[in-house]
Amino acid sequence: MLVTSCSHKKIDTLVSSPSSNLSVEFFLTQEGQPAYRVLYKGGEVVSKSLMGFKLKDAPDLASGFKIISSDASSFANTWEQPWGEERYIENRYTELRVGLQEVGDLQRKLNIVFRVYDDGLGFRYEFPQQPQLGSFTIMDELTEFALTGDHSAWWTPGQAGNQYEYLYQNTPVSEMKLVHTPLTMETADGTFISLHEAALFDYPTMNLAVTSGTSLQAALVPWSKTSDVKAKVTTPFATPWRTIQVADKATDLLTSYLILNLNEPNKLGDVSWVKPGKYVGIWWELHLEKGSWNQGPKHGATTANTKKYIDFAAEHGFAGVLVEGWNVGWDGEWWNHGGDAFDFTKPYPDYDVDEVTRYAKEKGVYIIGHHETGASTDNYERQLEAAYKFLEKYGMKTVKTGYVETGELLTNGHYHHGQFFVRHAQKVTEIAAKHKVMVVAHETVKDTGERRTYPNLISREVARGQEYDAWATDGGNPPDHTTILPFTRMLSGPMDFTPGAFELTLPDRPNNQVNTTLAKQLALYVVIYSPVQMASDLPEHYEQHPQALQFIKDVAVDWETTRVLGGEIGKYVSIARQERDSDNWFVGAITNEDERDLTVALDFLPSGKRYTARIYRDADDADYRSNPAAYVVETRQVSAADTLDLYLAPGGGAAISLLAE
Numbered sequence: 001m002l003v004t005s006c007s008h009k010k011i012d013t014l015v016s017s018p019s020s021n022l023s024v025e026f027f028l029t030q031e032g033q034p035a036y037r038v039l040y041k042g043g044e045v046v047s048k049s050l051m052g053f054k055l056k057d058a059p060d061l062a063s064g065f066k067i068i069s070s071d072a073s074s075f076a077n078t079w080e081q082p083w084g085e086e087r088y089i090e091n092r093y094t095e096l097r098v099g100l101q102e103v104g105d106l107q108r109k110l111n112i113v114f115r116v117y118d119d120g121l122g123f124r125y126e127f128p129q130q131p132q133l134g135s136f137t138i139m140d141e142l143t144e145f146a147l148t149g150d151h152s153a154w155w156t157p158g159q160a161g162n163q164y165e166y167l168y169q170n171t172p173v174s175e176m177k178l179v180h181t182p183l184t185m186e187t188a189d190g191t192f193i194s195l196h197e198a199a200l201f202d203y204p205t206m207n208l209a210v211t212s213g214t215s216l217q218a219a220l221v222p223w224s225k226t227s228d229v230k231a232k233v234t235t236p237f238a239t240p241w242r243t244i245q246v247a248d249k250a251t252d253l254l255t256s257y258l259i260l261n262l263n264e265p266n267k268l269g270d271v272s273w274v275k276p277g278k279y280v281g282i283w284w285e286l287h288l289e290k291g292s293w294n295q296g297p298k299h300g301a302t303t304a305n306t307k308k309y310i311d312f313a314a315e316h317g318f319a320g321v322l323v324e325g326w327n328v329g330w331d332g333e334w335w336n337h338g339g340d341a342f343d344f345t346k347p348y349p350d351y352d353v354d355e356v357t358r359y360a361k362e363k364g365v366y367i368i369g370h371h372e373t374g375a376s377t378d379n380y381e382r383q384l385e386a387a388y389k390f391l392e393k394y395g396m397k398t399v400k401t402g403y404v405e406t407g408e409l410l411t412n413g414h415y416h417h418g419q420f421f422v423r424h425a426q427k428v429t430e431i432a433a434k435h436k437v438m439v440v441a442h443e444t445v446k447d448t449g450e451r452r453t454y455p456n457l458i459s460r461e462v463a464r465g466q467e468y469d470a471w472a473t474d475g476g477n478p479p480d481h482t483t484i485l486p487f488t489r490m491l492s493g494p495m496d497f498t499p500g501a502f503e504l505t506l507p508d509r510p511n512n513q514v515n516t517t518l519a520k521q522l523a524l525y526v527v528i529y530s531p532v533q534m535a536s537d538l539p540e541h542y543e544q545h546p547q548a549l550q551f552i553k554d555v556a557v558d559w560e561t562t563r564v565l566g567g568e569i570g571k572y573v574s575i576a577r578q579e580r581d582s583d584n585w586f587v588g589a590i591t592n593e594d595e596r597d598l599t600v601a602l603d604f605l606p607s608g609k610r611y612t613a614r615i616y617r618d619a620d621d622a623d624y625r626s627n628p629a630a631y632v633v634e635t636r637q638v639s640a641a642d643t644l645d646l647y648l649a650p651g652g653g654a655a656i657s658l659l660a661e
Contacts, residue, residue, distance in 0.1 A: 015072055016116065018118060022041075026098055026112065032065045034052055035049060044148050047147075049146040049215075050142055051112065053140065054138070055138060061108065065103070068099045076091070082455050083276050094116050097114075121244050121258075122244075123241065135233070137231070139230060143218040144211070144218075145244070146214075150172045151214070152185060154487065155169055155179040157179060161408035163443040164180050165468070176210050177210060178219055179209075184491070192247045193244065196448070198260075198449045202423055203240055205446060218242070223420065251566065254487070254567075259491070260452045263449040263453050264453045265452065266452065266455055276532060276558040277318075277319030279319060279532065280534065284538060286325065290508070291325075295348055301348065306323055307356070309323075320532075327348065337376070337406070339372075340376050344383045368400060369398070372402040374404060374405070375411055392435040399438070417445055436456075440496050442460065442461040443461065446492055448493075463489040469514040475511060475512055476514060482516075482524060483567075483573055483591065494531060497530065498536040501536060502549075503541045517624050517630070518628060519649075521653075522655035525655070526575055533557050535552050562576070565587070571596075572596055572598070575587070585605065587600060589653055595648060595650050595652070597645065600645075602641075611659060612636075613636050615656050616654065616655040617631065
């Protein structure tokens with residue numbers, strides 16, 4: 001399915017979205033500095049905001065410009081994702097391309113491109129190849145976002161270490177300092193705005209800094225601890241898109257695909273080998289310290305233990321088994337800049353990779369590889385080709401990568417999210433694609449929609465996941481955490497959150513627990529989108545709840561379409577998704593620490609078709625603190641004309657499978 005149209009005409013520097021609800025005006029200040037402002041439904045959402053760059057050993061690209069061209073075009077097509085939360089995505093925008101040239105002696109050229117959609121816009125800088133501007137160094141990007149009020153903002157700190165894994169804060173914009181994106185805000189009149197970036201390649205990640213009042217400026221991650229350089233550029237070059245998404249309702253942000261649309265189409269060709277799926281693995285037991293990554297009496301990644309997980313996966317229909325701690329390098333303080341010891345082709349003696357591979361293949365399961373680097377990108381890059389040949393040889397169709405470090409620097413002194421690391425992450429993606437390996441990246445660069453261009457980059461972390469429930473000194477993720485993620489982190493792309501905990505009180509960890517009900521754990525498979533979903537708990541805990549396990553076995557991970565049924569940031573969210581190539585639907589609804597009654601209208605179902613609804617809900621006396629494992633399973637026949645009344649306990653949720661008859 002592909003529909004395309006394109007038209008061109010000469011216009012001035014005001015451009016509106018296809019339905020004219022969103023407009024951008026570009027102009028030059030009296031000093032010749034580029035600037036823009038954004039209007040939504042006639043009201044200003046971004047006031048006069050300056051643009052440009054500070055350069056090293058060269059005059060800044062920040063003033064003295066004249067407009068030498070201004071061209072507009074419109075574009076519309078519908079493209080198909082090979083996998084995703086929405087199969088067919090409409091890409092419809094109006095583009096304004098402004099050509100600038102300095103009026104001084106250098107006469108350097110700079111293009112600024114705006115693409116304006118009905119749900120937001122993106123803009124980027126393009127540096128044409130020119131003798132006056134060959135290779136140069138960017139010290140700062142001067143892009144501003146001058147907000148029109150002290151909006152309520154949901155944010156995590158930027159460049160603060162800890163791999164961007166923080167709980168969200170909700171404060172006025174003026175109380176922020178340096179923040180990570182996506183940054184989601186609500187204005188006083190109830191409009192929702194999200195700031196982020198798209199198509200991040202060969203450039204540092206963008207944080208946002210409050211410069212004065214409610215004005216934000218792009219804050220690029222530096223090159224290294226000892227250098228204030230932000231980016232090293234050679235023309236021709238285009239920066240990532242700076243994105244502004246705007247919606248009347250917070251829930252509308254969840255089905256905005258602007259970030260994906262601003263990325264280039266698939267460059268890998270045939271990606272039929274990229275297959276979404278569910279997995280189990282040697283992981284949660286390590287976080288609970290029932291097993292260990294390193295060698296010793298508790299070593300988790302043994303041949304025998306892996307076979308136990310393979311048996312469980314085969315019995316219950318899971319595609320893969322993740323094995324962490326299988327390779328040499330885990331002994332000692334690997335997390336404290338000790339990553340040079342990791343060998344990505346040498347198993348520990350008690351892990352027989354040949355036997356494990358044979359056994360998994362016999363059972364119809366594949367092993368998911370694991371590459372923890374300890375943030376030593378140099379050591380990893382030395383072994384990349386050999387490491388991915390090893391994965392391919394042993395049929396490991398997916399690899400989970402990791403970059404754990406104790407501060408905010410790689411072992412070579414570069415920043416974790418600076419241009420060097422962005423280049424490294426891209427190199428890993430491309431080598432993995434060469435060997436037909438899917439990548440689930442942890443402690444990596446934030447998602448900016450690159451999965452459209454490189455569909456083997458199938459999921460990533462870059463937020464605080466469920467592992468924190470096992471050992472965080474604050475007692476684990478609070479109930480509202482997962483009601484914030486869909487409106488913030490999830491706007492960037494899939495997250496490997498690793499839901500599915502059934503033992504919630506963690507008897508061996510008296511200071512920690514999983515702060516949800518069991519029914520909410522099931523709902524997270526629908527609410528927190530990822531095309532690879534882990535059933536994270538231990539096999540013996542699933543065997544105690546066969547009814548609840550059935551939902552994890554049934555729920556899809558690849559979707560035809562997504563419908564957001566309701567939600568408020570930090571309070572609750574309810575989402576329905578249709579399984580790809582199927583008439584089956586699944587619904588997930590979750591709440592924060594407050595109990596809640598929801599009515600779910602099933603009018604998203606096709607008219608005239610009957611469904612068997614299997615409802616996994618909190619019991620009447622369920623509570624995430626005192627009675628988290630209390631749930632009820634109910635079955636009834638439904639159609640599009642029906643509604644379902646759901647009770648969500650404190651910290652609770654509900655999961656529904658709607659199986660077509």
